[in-house]
Amino acid sequence: MLELLFLLLPIAMGYGWFMGRNSIKQKDQSAKQDLSIKYSTGLNYLLSNQQDKAIDYLIEALKVEDDTVEAHFAMANLFRRRGELDRALKVHEYLVRQSHLPSQDKQQAVFELGKDFLSAGLYDRAEKMFTKVLKSKTYGLKALTYLMQIFQSTKDWQQGIALKKVIVKTKDKRLLHTLANFYCELATTALEKDEFIEVLELLENALSYDPNSCRANWLMAQIYENHQQYREASQCYRDIYQQDKDFFPEVIEPMHACYVHQDIEEEFFTFIRKVYEETGSSSALLKYLTYLESRYGVNKAKEFLLSALKRRPTIRGFKHFVKMQMTDSEDNHTSEGLDVIKELISAYLNMRPRYTCHTCGFNSSTHYWSCPSCHGWEQLKPVRGLEGE
Ligand SMILES: [Zn+2]
Numbered sequence: 001m002l003e004l005l006f007l008l009l010p011i012a013m014g015y016g017w018f019m020g021r022n023s024i025k026q027k028d029q030s031a032k033q034d035l036s037i038k039y040s041t042g043l044n045y046l047l048s049n050q051q052d053k054a055i056d057y058l059i060e061a062l063k064v065e066d067d068t069v070e071a072h073f074a075m076a077n078l079f080r081r082r083g084e085l086d087r088a089l090k091v092h093e094y095l096v097r098q099s100h101l102p103s104q105d106k107q108q109a110v111f112e113l114g115k116d117f118l119s120a121g122l123y124d125r126a127e128k129m130f131t132k133v134l135k136s137k138t139y140g141l142k143a144l145t146y147l148m149q150i151f152q153s154t155k156d157w158q159q160g161i162a163l164k165k166v167i168v169k170t171k172d173k174r175l176l177h178t179l180a181n182f183y184c185e186l187a188t189t190a191l192e193k194d195e196f197i198e199v200l201e202l203l204e205n206a207l208s209y210d211p212n213s214c215r216a217n218w219l220m221a222q223i224y225e226n227h228q229q230y231r232e233a234s235q236c237y238r239d240i241y242q243q244d245k246d247f248f249p250e251v252i253e254p255m256h257a258c259y260v261h262q263d264i265e266e267e268f269f270t271f272i273r274k275v276y277e278e279t280g281s282s283s284a285l286l287k288y289l290t291y292l293e294s295r296y297g298v299n300k301a302k303e304f305l306l307s308a309l310k311r312r313p314t315i316r317g318f319k320h321f322v323k324m325q326m327t328d329s330e331d332n333h334t335s336e337g338l339d340v341i342k343e344l345i346s347a348y349l350n351m352r353p354r355y356t357c358h359t360c361g362f363n364s365s366t367h368y369w370s371c372p373s374c375h376g377w378e379q380l381k382p383v384r385g386l387e388g389e
Contacts (some may be wrong), residue, residue, distance in 0.1 A: 068273040077169040089116045111139040157260035181377040199223045214243040230261040246381040249283035281389045282314040319345040
């Protein structure tokens with residue numbers, strides 16, 4: 001019965017208003033009677049649990065006027081929230097058909113109809129509706145956001161890119177970020193085919209729409225590396241550090257390889273030490289330790305690690321310390337014990353997620369450019385804190 005109450009609320013409001021407004025108009029008497037019959041028939045159907053028939057009558061009874069249109073929207077949105085999409089669609093379609101509605105209400109009806117289609121997974125129809133209201137001041141930006149969501153779901157990157165002029169006009173950072181990632185998707189395919197010029201063009205486009213897209217620089221570094229242009233690739237990695245310090249630990253290894261190819265490892269370790277000092281990243285710390293160990297010996301590296309762990313303890317740092325103790329230990333028994341501890345820490349770390357979404361908190365051991373939970377682009381970054389970076 002509670003469900004019926006919900007359904008009746010907006011209907012009763014609209015009907016009450018309609019009856020009140022018309023009570024003084026004698027000439028509307030017959031129309032009123034007609035609506036009254038439809039209303040009571042609708043209620044009868046509702047009470048006898050024939051909800052689809054009830055809706056037909058109630059929509060008719062609640063004749064769409066400027067003041068009742070809100071009741072229609074409320075009713076349809078209620079249906080959609082309850083997952084009764086066919087009913088929401090029926091009401092919104094009815095509203096769209098009302099030629100006398102003010103343009104603002106009509107735009108709302110088209111926009112809401114788009115949302116119904118989207119919820120029902122009817123992407124082509126939703127796309128049509130959202131495209132219709134793209135120029136609307138109230139619904140344009142929201143419709144554009146939904147359209148990009150649709151193209152993301154259907155992987156129609158080119159269709160999303162076709163909207164670039166509209167997106168640029170909005171100056172909306174999230175949409176520009178999405179657009180840049182659509183270019184990155186195309187660049188990823190081109191990278192697989194090793195199409196050097198095309199990849200660079202696509203990524204330059206991505207960076208022009210979102211200069212903070214570290215994904216674009218990461219892809220650019222890869223194509224440069226594939227073509228042995230290590231100096232350019234190194235610059236891309238340095239740019240990633242400027243763009244997103246949280247993401248940077250991901251590229252430490254390939255960046256190191258680029259510097260080795262150029263025979264300028266010292267420069268790399270100067271940079272990585274700066275990264276460690278500025279961010280406290282455990283990946284940067286571990287990388288720097290390999291340098292200290294090979295250059296100044298294990299004791300110097302251990303000393304550095306101990307002071308680092310005192311300042312900012314991390315499990316990865318501790319695991320490395322145990323490893324160093326093992327190589328240093330001459331006693332087999334102690335070494336075995338340390339090995340067990342090291343394996344235990346490794347098993348623990350393997351169970352922990354390596355990435356977390358900065359938007360919705362989704363955790364994962366695998367990296368995704370688009371979060372599987374909230375679908376936000378470039379939001380999965382290495383976990384920070386005791387168990388992470
Ligand atoms: Zn997320």
